[in-house]
Amino acid sequence: MPEESKKPVIEIDNLKVHFHVREGIVKAVDGVSLSLMPGEVLGVVGESGSGKSITVRALMQLLPKSGKIADGRILFNGDAGKVTDIAKLDRQSREMRALRGGRIGMIFQEPMTALSPVHTIGHQVMTPILLHSQGGKREAGKRAREVLDMVRLPRIDEMMRSYPHQLSGGMRQRAMIAIALACRPQVLIADEPTTALDVTTEAQILDLLKELKAELGMSIIFITHNFGVVADIADRVSVMYLGNVVETGRTEDIFYDPQHPYTKALLNSIPRLGAAKQHRLNTIPGMIPDPFNLPGGCVFHPRCGLASHEDCRRIYPPITRIDDQRTARCHVVAEAIKARNLETGSAV
Ligand code: SF4
Numbered sequence: 001m002p003e004e005s006k007k008p009v010i011e012i013d014n015l016k017v018h019f020h021v022r023e024g025i026v027k028a029v030d031g032v033s034l035s036l037m038p039g040e041v042l043g044v045v046g047e048s049g050s051g052k053s054i055t056v057r058a059l060m061q062l063l064p065k066s067g068k069i070a071d072g073r074i075l076f077n078g079d080a081g082k083v084t085d086i087a088k089l090d091r092q093s094r095e096m097r098a099l100r101g102g103r104i105g106m107i108f109q110e111p112m113t114a115l116s117p118v119h120t121i122g123h124q125v126m127t128p129i130l131l132h133s134q135g136g137k138r139e140a141g142k143r144a145r146e147v148l149d150m151v152r153l154p155r156i157d158e159m160m161r162s163y164p165h166q167l168s169g170g171m172r173q174r175a176m177i178a179i180a181l182a183c184r185p186q187v188l189i190a191d192e193p194t195t196a197l198d199v200t201t202e203a204q205i206l207d208l209l210k211e212l213k214a215e216l217g218m219s220i221i222f223i224t225h226n227f228g229v230v231a232d233i234a235d236r237v238s239v240m241y242l243g244n245v246v247e248t249g250r251t252e253d254i255f256y257d258p259q260h261p262y263t264k265a266l267l268n269s270i271p272r273l274g275a276a277k278q279h280r281l282n283t284i285p286g287m288i289p290d291p292f293n294l295p296g297g298c299v300f301h302p303r304c305g306l307a308s309h310e311d312c313r314r315i316y317p318p319i320t321r322i323d324d325q326r327t328a329r330c331h332v333v334a335e336a337i338k339a340r341n342l343e344t345g346s347a348v
Pocket of ligand 1: 260261262298299300301302304305306307308309312317329330331332333
């Protein structure tokens with residue numbers, strides 16, 4: 001687990017990403033704050049439309065044309081102690097290109113669309129190496145072989161000459177991980193990397209990522225809608241709903257003692273082995289609101305069973321610190337923590 005004294009390698013502070021479309025403005029990310037500590041895996045979990053993928057695309061300056069960073073900071077603390085605010089960089093700038101694919105690697109959900117169908121795996125692993133390092137083709141080829149071996153792909157020479165369509169889904173995902181790791185990044189962003197895989201291959205890719213994290217000491221942001229995957233790989237978890245982080249904490253705390261009503265509802269909707277009497281799955285009541293017509297106050301209030309608190313419909317809940325690792329955005333949680341602190345005389 002990370003040491004408290006270390007500085008985060010990534011620090012996202014009050015990030016807002018807006019999409020300007022014909023019908024108006026969609027606030028896809030609306031004040032997200034989260035941090036990634038050196039050597040940790042941060043799981044970011046939420047339903048589709050929660051803004052989790054848009055947050056990491058903003059971090060990579062890979063937003064679609066209609067999306068703009070409207071506010072906030074994305075600080076990257078480099079190995080050499082240099083702090084860069086990615087939110088201020090132009091997506092095409094030399095500094096951003098050096099970070100993207102160099103210091104920060106990314107893997108995507110569907111390797112078949114992320115990989116080029118007309119270039120060999122060898123060519124695709126060598127490309128970022130040639131782009132980000134001073135060496136020539138010979139050294140790039142050597143590094144490409146090393147990294148293909150590191151992701152446990154077999155028959156390296158044959159692999160270098162293969163095209164994506166000649167590989168299985170699991171092998172393609174390994175090849176994409178090899179491309180992301182080719183330049184020894186400090187941070188790896190994994191955006192739903194196992195969603196398209198069968199459960200056996202998913203387990204193998206998760207094991208590989210855990211081994212690589214330990215071997216290379218890198219930090220990982222792991223985006224998923226699947227709490228089971230988070231439990232397997234993450235040290236800490238941030239739960240997102242409608243463009244914001246509603247709860248953050250250590251993985252075991254989030255699982256065994258969730259505080260935010262949305263986190264509780266999400267966990268309740270997971271089928272559990274051994275729950276013989278559970279004939280129907282619990283679902284979260286109501287629908288995700290229209291992005292052009294978001295509810296006032298807490299955006300979860302139309303679906304929340306605890307929304308009787310008078311502030312829920314009026315005031316957007318601020319972040320409440322529960323302990324040194326946990327925060328939640330909820331008026332009811334804030335009130336409970338206030339009462340606890342009064343009782344114990346502490347001020348967390
Ligand atoms: Fe529910 Fe109110 Fe908490 Fe929002 S602030 S999650 S509506 S209790």
